[in-house]
Amino acid sequence: MTDFSKLNISSALLGLKKKDFKSVELTEYFINQINKKEKLNCFITKTFDKAIDMAKKSDEKIIKNRELGSLEGIPIGMKDLFCTKDIRTTAGSKILDSFIPFYESTVSQNLWNSGAVLLGKTNMDEFAMGSANTTSFFGNVINPLKSKNNDKDLVPGGSSGGSASSVAAGLCLAATGSDTGGSIRQPASFCGLVGLKPTYGRCSRFGMVAFASSLDQAGPITLTVEDSARMLQSMVSYDFKDSTSSKKKMENLLKYKKYDLKGKRVGVPKEYLLEGLNPEIKKAWDLGISWFESAGSEIVEISLPNTESALPTYYVIAPAEASANLARYDGIRYGFRAEEKSDLTQLYEETRAQGFGKEVKRRLMIGTYVLSAGYYDAYYLKALKVRKLISDDFSKAFERCDLILTPTTPNVAFPIGEKQTDPVEMYLNDVLTVPASLAGLPAISISACLNSESLPIGLQIIGKPFEESSILSAASIIEDSRGF
Amino acid sequence: MSIDNSTVKKVAKLARLKVDAKEEQNLKDELNNILEWVDKLQKVDTENIAPMLSVSNEPMPMREDIVTSKLDNKQILSNAPEKKAGFFVVPKVVE
Numbered sequence: 001m002t003d004f005s006k007l008n009i010s011s012a013l014l015g016l017k018k019k020d021f022k023s024v025e026l027t028e029y030f031i032n033q034i035n036k037k038e039k040l041n042c043f044i045t046k047t048f049d050k051a052i053d054m055a056k057k058s059d060e061k062i063i064k065n066r067e068l069g070s071l072e073g074i075p076i077g078m079k080d081l082f083c084t085k086d087i088r089t090t091a092g093s094k095i096l097d098s099f100i101p102f103y104e105s106t107v108s109q110n111l112w113n114s115g116a117v118l119l120g121k122t123n124m125d126e127f128a129m130g131s132a133n134t135t136s137f138f139g140n141v142i143n144p145l146k147s148k149n150n151d152k153d154l155v156p157g158g159s160s161g162g163s164a165s166s167v168a169a170g171l172c173l174a175a176t177g178s179d180t181g182g183s184i185r186q187p188a189s190f191c192g193l194v195g196l197k198p199t200y201g202r203c204s205r206f207g208m209v210a211f212a213s214s215l216d217q218a219g220p221i222t223l224t225v226e227d228s229a230r231m232l233q234s235m236v237s238y239d240f241k242d243s244t245s246s247k248k249k250m251e252n253l254l255k256y257k258k259y260d261l262k263g264k265r266v267g268v269p270k271e272y273l274l275e276g277l278n279p280e281i282k283k284a285w286d287l288g289i290s291w292f293e294s295a296g297s298e299i300v301e302i303s304l305p306n307t308e309s310a311l312p313t314y315y316v317i318a319p320a321e322a323s324a325n326l327a328r329y330d331g332i333r334y335g336f337r338a339e340e341k342s343d344l345t346q347l348y349e350e351t352r353a354q355g356f357g358k359e360v361k362r363r364l365m366i367g368t369y370v371l372s373a374g375y376y377d378a379y380y381l382k383a384l385k386v387r388k389l390i391s392d393d394f395s396k397a398f399e400r401c402d403l404i405l406t407p408t409t410p411n412v413a414f415p416i417g418e419k420q421t422d423p424v425e426m427y428l429n430d431v432l433t434v435p436a437s438l439a440g441l442p443a444i445s446i447s448a449c450l451n452s453e454s455l456p457i458g459l460q461i462i463g464k465p466f467e468e469s470s471i472l473s474a475a476s477i478i479e480d481s482r483g484f
Numbered sequence: 485m486s487i488d489n490s491t492v493k494k495v496a497k498l499a500r501l502k503v504d505a506k507e508e509q510n511l512k513d514e515l516n517n518i519l520e521w522v523d524k525l526q527k528v529d530t531e532n533i534a535p536m537l538s539v540s541n542e543p544m545p546m547r548e549d550i551v552t553s554k555l556d557n558k559q560i561l562s563n564a565p566e567k568k569a570g571f572f573v574v575p576k577v578v579e
Contacts, residue, residue: 440540
């Protein structure tokens with residue numbers, strides 16, 4: 001009898017192939033676990049009947065050994081901003097509380113085509129705006145991990161908090177996330193997982209609820225590096241329905257195992273040694289550096305001089321794009337509509353005031369302000385120029401190195417309720433993940449070690465554009481060296 | 485650049501968000517706090533730097549101007565909070 005709690009995607013695929021168990025049995029196991037761990041609040045919508053149906057179909061294919069997908073029979077969670085046909089999709093917002101799409105996002109369709117099984121839609125910060133999964137209309141998500149020093153509930157990170165928490169708690173084998181400024185990497189780091197944001201353009205944004213379109217990218221949250229490669233391989237495709245979708249062919253990602261780190265130059269940016277960087281995280285970073293040295297890589301100190309400007313730049317560009325993207329929520333065509341409607345303007349204003357949460361409103365206000373007449377040049381245009389400088393920093397750095405190694409977050413998972421009062425302090429969670437987002441680069445976070453409270457510390461590897469396999473390979477060095 | 489209550493009112497109007505007096509005060513403080521922090525950017529020298537509008541280097545493809553999706557009226561209205569005779573319903577806008 002297989003112990004389902006010990007499985008990952010790769011071992012589950014093997015077990016299914018060898019007919020040690022059926023996808024239906026595996027799916028039932030996860031349904032049971034989701035029900036048992038209801039308290040973590042990982043799912044906004046559960047799709048158990050559909051899951052069983054999908055698993056049965058996978059089992060039939062496995063028996064006939066025909067038309068098998070690369071993820072055939074693998075139960076996963078889907079972040080609730082990927083539109084799923086005939087299944088409620090909320091983006092964690094009251095304003096989409098009742099929204100049932102009549103189309104499927106390209107990323108989710110790709111996963112179903114590969115045979116993945118949908119357990120449910122995972123909880124998230126409202127419109128992906130948050131770093132602690134505390135802004136969801138459907139309540140905060142709890143991290144299954146705890147400090148060994150106390151019993152406080154910790155945040156799972158965000159915005160893909162439900163996805164990370166569900167994978168860490170063993171409620172599914174993997175989950176999708178989306179990353180605008182760190183929303184895959186940061187929760188993966190807080191929950192001790194592998195989170196990958198591919199190069200901008202790799203995954204189609206069609207059917208993804210938009211936050212900041214020049215930054216949004218889908219990616220997987222998984223238990224292992226190999227699982228990350230398997231998930232991403234299925235998620236990626238060229239899609240004419242997304243005008244920024246890349247036509248670059250994706251190589252077989254499992255070949256990451258053959259990419260030799262020997263002689264490769266690993267860049268360590270001195271500017272990431274922030275004031276206030278937790279000393280244990282600094283130690284983990286040094287440990288990571290030593291692992292790459294042991295693997296035969298050359299460590300080079302690099303400079304990304306505009307790092308300090310990345311976060312303020314992000315907090316101009318992302319809200320600006322959000323204020324345009326979220327203009328569509330008007331209470332007319334779909335979603336929540338306020339009762340007050342003496343005239344059209346009142347209907348809009350009441351619908352949006354009642355339908356959006358506090359953090360979303362804050363960002364809509366910022367975004368509207370920086371785009372408004374008289375402030376556009378000073379804020380928005382300025383931020384676009386600084387974005388160019390940040391991107392150029394990376395291009396220059398990559399002349400001297402092949403990969404960049406940094407910590408993922410300045411701190412580990414913190415108790416729910418802390419760091420929430422001051423928005424600027426809250427935004428600092430993303431300080432190490434935002435620069436790669438602004439430059440559109442692929443980046444992965446992987447747990448490197450545990451701190452003295454036994455909470456995971458993640459390291460981030462940033463790669464050159466479209467070099468997902470090299471960051472997977474670098475992450476596997478950490479996975480092999482960390483000893484767990 | 486600090487913003488006052490009347491700016492908050494104006495921006496809220498532009499964003500189509502109804503804001504009550506208490507929220508207005510909170511938003512004013514929060515926005516000023518955020519903008520003060522964002523103002524760091526003013527010190528960065530961006531002389532002769534072109535704004536970066538996209539990270540993509542690939543040309544955006546053109547497609548033929550033909551109908552590709554076949555959505556019916558019923559589908560399009562399926563999520564409408566209020567509908568009538570195949571249309572979305574809005575408050576009266578023409579006197």
